[in-house]
Amino acid sequence: MELAIGKLSQIPSGEGRNFAVGVLRVAVFHTHGGQVFATQADCPHKSGPLADGLTDEHSVVCPLHDRAYDFSTGAGLGNECAIKIYPVRATADGTILLTLEAQSTDQKVA
Amino acid sequence: MPKQQLVVIGNGMAGARAVEDLLALGGGEQFDITMFGDEPYGNYNRILLSNILSGIQDASEIFINPLSWYEENNITLHAGSRVVEIDRASHKVLTANGIKAHYDKLLIATGSRAFLPPMKGSLGANGGLREGVFAFRTIDDCNGIMQTAKASKRAAVIGGGLLGLEAARGLMNHGCEVHVIHLGKHLMDAQLDTTGGAILRASMEKMGITIHLQKATTEILGDDKVTGLAFKDGSTLECDMVVISAGIKPNAEIGHSAGLTVERAIVVDNHMRSVDDMNIYVVGECAQHRGKVYGLVAPLWDQAKVFAEHISKTNIDAAYNGSKLATKLKVMGVELASMGITEPVEDRDETIQFTEAKRGTYKKLIVRDGRLVGGILMGDISKAAFLMQAFDRDSPLPDERLGLLFDLGTPSQKVTFDEMPADAQICNCNGVSKAAIGACVADGKRSAKAVMAATRAGMGCGSCKGLVNEVVDWFCGGATEEDPSVHYYVPCIPMAKPELVKAIREQGLKSVSAVFAALAIDGKPDAASKPALASLLITLWNEAYEDERDARFINDRVHANIQKDATFSVVPEMPGGITTPAELMRIAEVAVKYDVPLVKLTGGQRIDLVGITKEDLPKVWADLDMPAGWAWGKSYRTCKSCIGTDYCRFGLGDSMGLAKKIEAKFRGIDSPGKLKLATAGCPRNCSEAMVKDIGAVAIGNDKWEIYVGGAAGSAVRKGDVLCTVDGEDAVMKITGRFTQWYRENAKYKERTHTFIERVGIERARAVLVDDSEGIADALDTAIDASCAAVKDPWKERTAPKTENQFASLLPAEV
Numbered sequence A: 001m002e003l004a005i006g007k008l009s010q011i012p013s014g015e016g017r018n019f020a021v022g023v024l025r026v027a028v029f030h031t032h033g034g035q036v037f038a039t040q041a042d043c044p045h046k047s048g049p050l051a052d053g054l055t056d057e058h059s060v061v062c063p064l065h066d067r068a069y070d071f072s073t074g075a076g077l078g079n080e081c082a083i084k085i086y087p088v089r090a091t092a093d094g095t096i097l098l099t100l101e102a103q104s105t106d107q108k109v110a
Numbered sequence B: 001m002p003k004q005q006l007v008v009i010g011n012g013m014a015g016a017r018a019v020e021d022l023l024a025l026g027g028g029e030q031f032d033i034t035m036f037g038d039e040p041y042g043n044y045n046r047i048l049l050s051n052i053l054s055g056i057q058d059a060s061e062i063f064i065n066p067l068s069w070y071e072e073n074n075i076t077l078h079a080g081s082r083v084v085e086i087d088r089a090s091h092k093v094l095t096a097n098g099i100k101a102h103y104d105k106l107l108i109a110t111g112s113r114a115f116l117p118p119m120k121g122s123l124g125a126n127g128g129l130r131e132g133v134f135a136f137r138t139i140d141d142c143n144g145i146m147q148t149a150k151a152s153k154r155a156a157v158i159g160g161g162l163l164g165l166e167a168a169r170g171l172m173n174h175g176c177e178v179h180v181i182h183l184g185k186h187l188m189d190a191q192l193d194t195t196g197g198a199i200l201r202a203s204m205e206k207m208g209i210t211i212h213l214q215k216a217t218t219e220i221l222g223d224d225k226v227t228g229l230a231f232k233d234g235s236t237l238e239c240d241m242v243v244i245s246a247g248i249k250p251n252a253e254i255g256h257s258a259g260l261t262v263e264r265a266i267v268v269d270n271h272m273r274s275v276d277d278m279n280i281y282v283v284g285e286c287a288q289h290r291g292k293v294y295g296l297v298a299p300l301w302d303q304a305k306v307f308a309e310h311i312s313k314t315n316i317d318a319a320y321n322g323s324k325l326a327t328k329l330k331v332m333g334v335e336l337a338s339m340g341i342t343e344p345v346e347d348r349d350e351t352i353q354f355t356e357a358k359r360g361t362y363k364k365l366i367v368r369d370g371r372l373v374g375g376i377l378m379g380d381i382s383k384a385a386f387l388m389q390a391f392d393r394d395s396p397l398p399d400e401r402l403g404l405l406f407d408l409g410t411p412s413q414k415v416t417f418d419e420m421p422a423d424a425q426i427c428n429c430n431g432v433s434k435a436a437i438g439a440c441v442a443d444g445k446r447s448a449k450a451v452m453a454a455t456r457a458g459m460g461c462g463s464c465k466g467l468v469n470e471v472v473d474w475f476c477g478g479a480t481e482e483d484p485s486v487h488y489y490v491p492c493i494p495m496a497k498p499e500l501v502k503a504i505r506e507q508g509l510k511s512v513s514a515v516f517a518a519l520a521i522d523g524k525p526d527a528a529s530k531p532a533l534a535s536l537l538i539t540l541w542n543e544a545y546e547d548e549r550d551a552r553f554i555n556d557r558v559h560a561n562i563q564k565d566a567t568f569s570v571v572p573e574m575p576g577g578i579t580t581p582a583e584l585m586r587i588a589e590v591a592v593k594y595d596v597p598l599v600k601l602t603g604g605q606r607i608d609l610v611g612i613t614k615e616d617l618p619k620v621w622a623d624l625d626m627p628a629g630w631a632w633g634k635s636y637r638t639c640k641s642c643i644g645t646d647y648c649r650f651g652l653g654d655s656m657g658l659a660k661k662i663e664a665k666f667r668g669i670d671s672p673g674k675l676k677l678a679t680a681g682c683p684r685n686c687s688e689a690m691v692k693d694i695g696a697v698a699i700g701n702d703k704w705e706i707y708v709g710g711a712a713g714s715a716v717r718k719g720d721v722l723c724t725v726d727g728e729d730a731v732m733k734i735t736g737r738f739t740q741w742y743r744e745n746a747k748y749k750e751r752t753h754t755f756i757e758r759v760g761i762e763r764a765r766a767v768l769v770d771d772s773e774g775i776a777d778a779l780d781t782a783i784d785a786s787c788a789a790v791k792d793p794w795k796e797r798t799a800p801k802t803e804n805q806f807a808s809l810l811p812a813e814v
Helices: B013-024 B046-054 B067-072 B139-150 B162-173 B194-206 B253-257 B297-311 B384-393 B413-419 B434-442 B448-455 B465-479 B497-507 B512-519 B527-544 B554-558 B581-593 B617-624 B655-666 B727-745 B752-759 B761-768 B776-789 B793-797
Strands: A002-007 A015-021 A024-030 A036-040 A059-061 A068-070 A088-090 A095-099 B004-009 B031-037 B075-079 B083-087 B092-095 B100-102 B105-108 B112-114 B133-135 B154-158 B177-181 B209-212 B217-221 B228-231 B236-238 B241-244 B248-250 B266-268 B277-282 B287-289 B326-331 B334-340 B350-356 B361-368 B371-378 B425-427 B488-490 B493-496 B568-570 B598-601 B607-612 B636-641 B675-680 B694-700 B703-708 B720-726
Touching: A002 A015, A002 A024, A024 A095, A036 A088, A059 B527, B004 B013, B004 B100, B013 B031, B013 B297, B046 B139, B046 B162, B067 B075, B083 B253, B105 B297, B133 B139, B139 B162, B139 B241, B154 B162, B162 B177, B162 B194, B162 B209, B162 B241, B162 B326, B194 B209, B194 B334, B194 B361, B194 B371, B266 B277, B277 B297, B326 B384, B334 B384, B371 B384, B413 B465, B425 B434, B425 B465, B434 B448, B434 B465, B448 B465, B465 B761, B488 B527, B493 B497, B493 B512, B497 B512, B497 B527, B497 B727, B512 B527, B527 B776, B568 B617, B581 B607, B581 B617, B607 B617, B617 B793, B636 B655, B655 B675, B655 B694, B655 B727, B675 B727, B694 B727, B703 B727, B720 B727, B720 B761, B727 B752, B727 B761, B727 B776, B752 B761, B761 B776
Parallel strands: B004 B031, B004 B105, B031 B075, B105 B277, B133 B241, B154 B177, B154 B241, B177 B209, B266 B287, B488 B493, B636 B675, B675 B694
Antiparallel strands: A002 A095, A015 A024, A024 A036, A059 A068, A088 A095, B083 B092, B092 B100, B112 B248, B217 B228, B228 B236, B326 B334, B334 B371, B350 B361, B361 B371, B568 B607, B598 B607, B694 B703, B703 B720
């Protein structure tokens, strides 16, 4: 089920913000190119705030120890951690629609 | 073959060096080595004693070989054991404390002691120097001088030679009035002529030292305590301590009592053996070779080498042929090089001279038959390396004499290294040639540091370190093929920093996303490269930079330093570590109001409020009502200071005032790495200015030494002296100029200590002080523009730059 959690304009271009969805915290990213991604809020390595990380069009880098993750798969890039990815999209009027069932994150990158 | 017993009398620089050289030739296989030393220490670098006295170095820093070195090399060391007898018939030595040792071969390296000119009242009841009177030869002398100087009002130094002047400088740093008494017509007669001596005298007197020339001291006055000096001309001088530094006297008595030929020192042949006993070698200041006794370190190294080669039979023809005396030194901030004769001797001698007394610059060369036989360089010694080599090698000089005194800007350094002969000496202290460095590089040592560790080049007085760096660079540059990407400024753009800067300027790229689009390999952004590019763009464009907040690391988005639990630390500005009760009360109130979990004093003399949530940041800033301390970014951080002249009884310069000025001007300037600065009011260096990215140390008379490239973090490195300047304005100028040069040329996250080691302090000096590239004005203008563009980011508390800039969690509108 898709939940409208807010507006894309709440997230500056290229950055991320955490949203409180029920008891869950979800990090939502608004890339410089206008894409939107949603991931678990905390880095699995040492609980760093991923929403504060640097992003490009396909990944986010945790601000604490520079672990990078792929937005579309959740796989660690150059590290063995992996994060949960939530399906998310923005409507034409900029509403963020989030689906809470996490995509499979079983695959680990060697 | 059973090992022979080698006994070494003397554990100073000469004895230790001779043994090191012998070990390097595999002498450990041939000899069991026993060393006897008078002093209760391992061996240390006596050249650096003046640094201890000046407070620049600690005694522990000048040891050459720690006690473990003796163990590792199976050397038996008897420290604090004075050898009193050599029995040549039975091949034994005997010490004052009753140790006997058999020898097959003996090395005498007893060195020298201070020469005490005959005068009344210098000795105490025990036959040694009386209380308040010191020589300047040992660590113990230094300790005694430093302790006495503390309680002393006026100190007199007898002897205006090199060591005497260094003692004077050291004493001045301890806060007493200093007088130098010299018998000769001018200072440093061995190295300078009348003009040079006069210029040096003027520089010294400007620094507050009083010089008395042509004065023969006849008596040290005072019954219990020293009260003054009496001179041959009937005059007197009040003083309460005396340092005698009137030359050296070889410790040759042991040779005399053993029946060896002793004139001024123990007479040796070309193999450095006593002329009377082929089993006894003598090196250093206690040896007399062809009528000469050498008191400098370079001849000693040559002698030690001859000893080692000869005794180990690796070269039975090894011969010492005397040394030509050339020396490079720094007396009280005046750089000086001297070689050979100081005045023309023969009619055919040609003198080339340049004098600019006001600036303390003096250059004089004496040329005979187209070859250099003498020279003095003061103030500007940039040509010293070339001239000392020409002097040492007796090589013909170019006809163009002007070029001998000045860099006329023609031959580049590279050409010089190409042309430099393989056996040219790079490190004079340790006798390391260009070829030896080349061999070491070829052997896989690819950093200056590794080369220095392996060859000891640069490990003596340290003055050649820059040159060693350059030579290593030159060898590496010619011989290594590197992966080009290690030189890229960021991994996704195949350009080194200079090319990248050029492309950005030419294409007018003012934002990080514009740079990616135009220059990245795939035209796409790369998260990890963003902050590096942001830092570069702000440096290049200042106010015209198109700031994209997502290109910044989180710290730079919220102007605070992120902690492990996603909270932040807040450090308000506190220039020089100076605060007020009102500020402290506000800080305390904030800490209470926001329940700040940790209040911590930082290493940069500030107060850190740690554990503040992102939401609270703007409120905390508002309540503090202090400017940002910039404690989060790759930028100018802070300038520490000591008390300086306001209250400190030793202060020579207003370090607090200067720190405030520096912080007011440079705060918040972006740079490739953190910039931590300090100012020190005197060379005691309480604010640790010598281990800062940039440090200014007052040395008196409104002069400041500027150190750059210091570090005391993950790397520990003493900064290099970039230059000595007059006045605080000049400190500001050079600080800005260095900062801008570093901003434009350093790699991202390359701190100044790595940067300086990469580019070399000599190059830095050439570019920033001598303006060899003609860019000084441009650097000054650029840094001023950057400083003007910096705004206090904590003002964003009332005008956030982005949506939800300070929110760590947004409620979902479900």
